[in-house]
Structures are given as structure tokens and as C-alpha cells.
Amino acid sequence: MTVDYALLALGFFAFCGGLIDAAVGGGGLIQVPALLHALPQYSLATVFGTNKLAVLAGTLTSTLRYARNIRIKWKLVAPMSLSALASSYLGAYSVSIIPKILMEYVVFSLLITMATYTFFKKDFGHVDRNLDLTTRTVLLGTVLGGAIGFYDGIFGPGSGSLLLFVFVRFFGFDFLNASVSAKLVNVGTFGAALVFFISSGNVLWMIGGLVAACNIAGSVTGVFLALRYGSGLIRTLFLLILVFLIGRLGVSLFL
Numbered sequence: 001m002t003v004d005y006a007l008l009a010l011g012f013f014a015f016c017g018g019l020i021d022a023a024v025g026g027g028g029l030i031q032v033p034a035l036l037h038a039l040p041q042y043s044l045a046t047v048f049g050t051n052k053l054a055v056l057a058g059t060l061t062s063t064l065r066y067a068r069n070i071r072i073k074w075k076l077v078a079p080m081s082l083s084a085l086a087s088s089y090l091g092a093y094s095v096s097i098i099p100k101i102l103m104e105y106v107v108f109s110l111l112i113t114m115a116t117y118t119f120f121k122k123d124f125g126h127v128d129r130n131l132d133l134t135t136r137t138v139l140l141g142t143v144l145g146g147a148i149g150f151y152d153g154i155f156g157p158g159s160g161s162l163l164l165f166v167f168v169r170f171f172g173f174d175f176l177n178a179s180v181s182a183k184l185v186n187v188g189t190f191g192a193a194l195v196f197f198i199s200s201g202n203v204l205w206m207i208g209g210l211v212a213a214c215n216i217a218g219s220v221t222g223v224f225l226a227l228r229y230g231s232g233l234i235r236t237l238f239l240l241i242l243v244f245l246i247g248r249l250g251v252s253l254f255l
Contacts, residue, residue: 006038007038007207007210009034010034010038010207010210010214011210011211011213011214012214013030013031013034014031014034014054014210014211014214014215014218015214015215015217015218015221016030016031016218017029017030017031017034017055017058017218018031018054018058018062018214018215018216018218018219018221019218019219019221019222019225020218020222020237020241021055021059021062021160021215021218021222022059022061022062022183022218022219022220022222022226023179023222023223023225023226023233023234024160024161024175024179024237024241025160025161025163025164025182025183025241026158026160026161026241026244027055027215027218028055029241029244029245029248031051031054031055031215032047032048032051035047035050035051035211039204039207042204043202045197045200045202046202046203046204048193048197048202049194049197049198049202049204049208050202050203050204050207050208050211051211052190052193052194052197052203053194053203053208053209053211053212054208054211054212054214054215055190055215056191057212057213057215057216058212058215058216058218058219059183059186059219060187061216061219061220062180062183062219062223063180063183063184063187065219065220066179066180066183066223066226066227067180070177070180072180073133073181075133075138076133076137076138076141076171076181077181077184079138079141079145080142080145080181080185081187082145082188083142083143083145083146083149084145084146084148084152084185084188084189085188085189086146086149087145087146087147087148087149087150087153088149088150088152088153088188088189088192089153091149091150091152091153091154092193092196093153094150094154098154101253103154104249104252104253105253107151107158107162107249108246108249108250108253111158111161111242111245111246111249114161114162114165114242115239115242115243115246117169118165118235118238118239118242119239124168124235125168125173125174125175125178125231125234125238126174126175126231126232126235127174128172128173128174128177129172129173130172131171131172133171137171140170141170141171144166144170145163145185148162148163148166148185149185149188149189152186152189153189153192153193158245159186159189160182160183160186161238161241161242161245163178163181163182163186164238167181167182174231175230175231175234175235175238176226176231176234179226179234
């Protein structure tokens with residue numbers, strides 16, 4: 001594969017990753033393998049650092065565009081974001097303490113539960129129930145945000161999908177509101193990770209800039225589709241992403 005063709009392919013997959021990520025999360029399922037294929041001569045840390053630069057740019061773009069149209073429930077989202085950011089650092093430091101295989105089995109089980117629940121509960125996430133954000137509710141959100149942030153720091157795949165499910169299941173959001181709220185939490189975890197990768201010199205700025213630009217274009221498209229077609233589209237994409245995540249983890253665990 002020539003360099004030009006590799007960069008063109010990488011840009012295409014970055015666009016697709018940004019589109020999926022803006023609507024429902026999980027764009028890393030597309031973008032990270034593309035980066036690994038295009039940059040075989042670089043370390044995993046450099047690939048992941050370059051990816052974080054792109055996904056942070058795309059996530060910020062989609063969040064800002066959502067914020068123009070969706071009322072964000074800051075009383076819940078803000079403490080969840082701060083908790084997730086702090087816990088992601090703890091997760092990164094705990095990589096050598098907690099076996100990765102244990103996290104994989106736990107998340108594999110959670111993903112199956114989430115997919116089954118969402119599939120059989122047809123009205124799940126279609127209507128925003130506007131639950132009262134009591135002190136107890138905010139504390140629950142802070143704890144759950146911290147737990148998912150810790151997971152994001154120690155392992156990562158599927159954290160956006162976990163957040164989306166939490167906002168719908170525990171706080172009565174519809175899928176559209178849950179999507180933008182999950183993005184805000186992910187901005188914190190992505191930003192924390194990117195600071196680490198930059199300080200350790202593991203970001204390819206020129207390639208990362210190209211991937212970020214394509215990711216942003218995909219994010220704009222994803223937000224447009226999500227706002228136009230609403231929670232129904234996001235629910236369908238959410239289920240598809242869960243199936244991909246289950247398949248990916250299943251292959252690594254059992255084959």
C-alpha cells in the first residue's frame with residue numbers, strides 16, 4: 001500500500017469513526033484498527049496517542065453542535081465528568097494491579113446484559129422522562145461516572161456505550177440527550193489521556209491532524225443525522241455497536 005493510498009484510507013475510516021462516535025460512541029472500533037494498519041512501524045502508545053488527539057477533536061465538535069440544540073443537564077453531567085476524569089487517572093495507574101482479563105470478562109457480561117435489555121425493551125430511550133435530579137441522583141451519577149472513568153483508564157473499549165446506557169437506564173434520558181451527555185463525560189477522559197500521551201511524546205501531530213480533520217467532518221455528519229432522525233436512529237446504532245463490541249471481546253476471550 002502506498003503512503004498516499006494509506007492516508008486516503010485512513011482519512012475515510014476516520015470520517016466513518018467520527019460519524020458513528022458522534023451518534024452513539026464506539027467510533028474507536030473503526031478508527032483504531034485503521035491506525036494500527038496504517039502505522040505498523042509505530043508503538044501502540046503512539047498509535048493510541050494519535051487516536052486520542054483525533055477523537056478529542058471530533059468529540060468536542062459534536063458536543064458543541066449538540067449543545068446548540070439539546071438542553072444539557074449540567075447538575076448531573078458536570079460532577080459525572082469530573083469524577084470520570086479523576087478516576088481515569090486512577091485506572092491508568094492501576095493497569096499493573098488489576099488483571100486485564102478480569103476486566104474483559106466483566107465488561108463482556110455487561111455488554112450482553114445491555115444489548116439484551118435494550119433489544120427487548122422497545123420503548124427504552126425513546127422518551128426523556130425528566131426525572132428530578134435530587135442529591136441522591138447526582139451522587140449516584142458521580143459514582144457511576146467514576147466507575148466508568150476508572151474502566152476507561154484501565155481498559156477503555158465500550159466506555160461510551162456504557163455511559164449512554166447509564167444515562168438512559170438510571171436517569172431517564174432519551175437516547176439523543178444521553179448521547180450528548182456521554183460525549184461531555186468522554187471529553188474529560190479523552191483529554192486526561194491525551195495529556196499523558198503528549199507529555200510522553202506519543203502523538204504524531206501531522207497524521208493526527210489529518211485524522212482529526214476527517215473525524216471532525218464525520219462528527220458533523222453524525223450530529224446532523226442524529227438530530228434529524230432522533231433517538232430511533234441512535235437506538236439502532238447503539239445495538240449494532242454493542243454487537244460489534246461483544247463480538248470483538250468474545251473473539252479475544254474464547255478464540
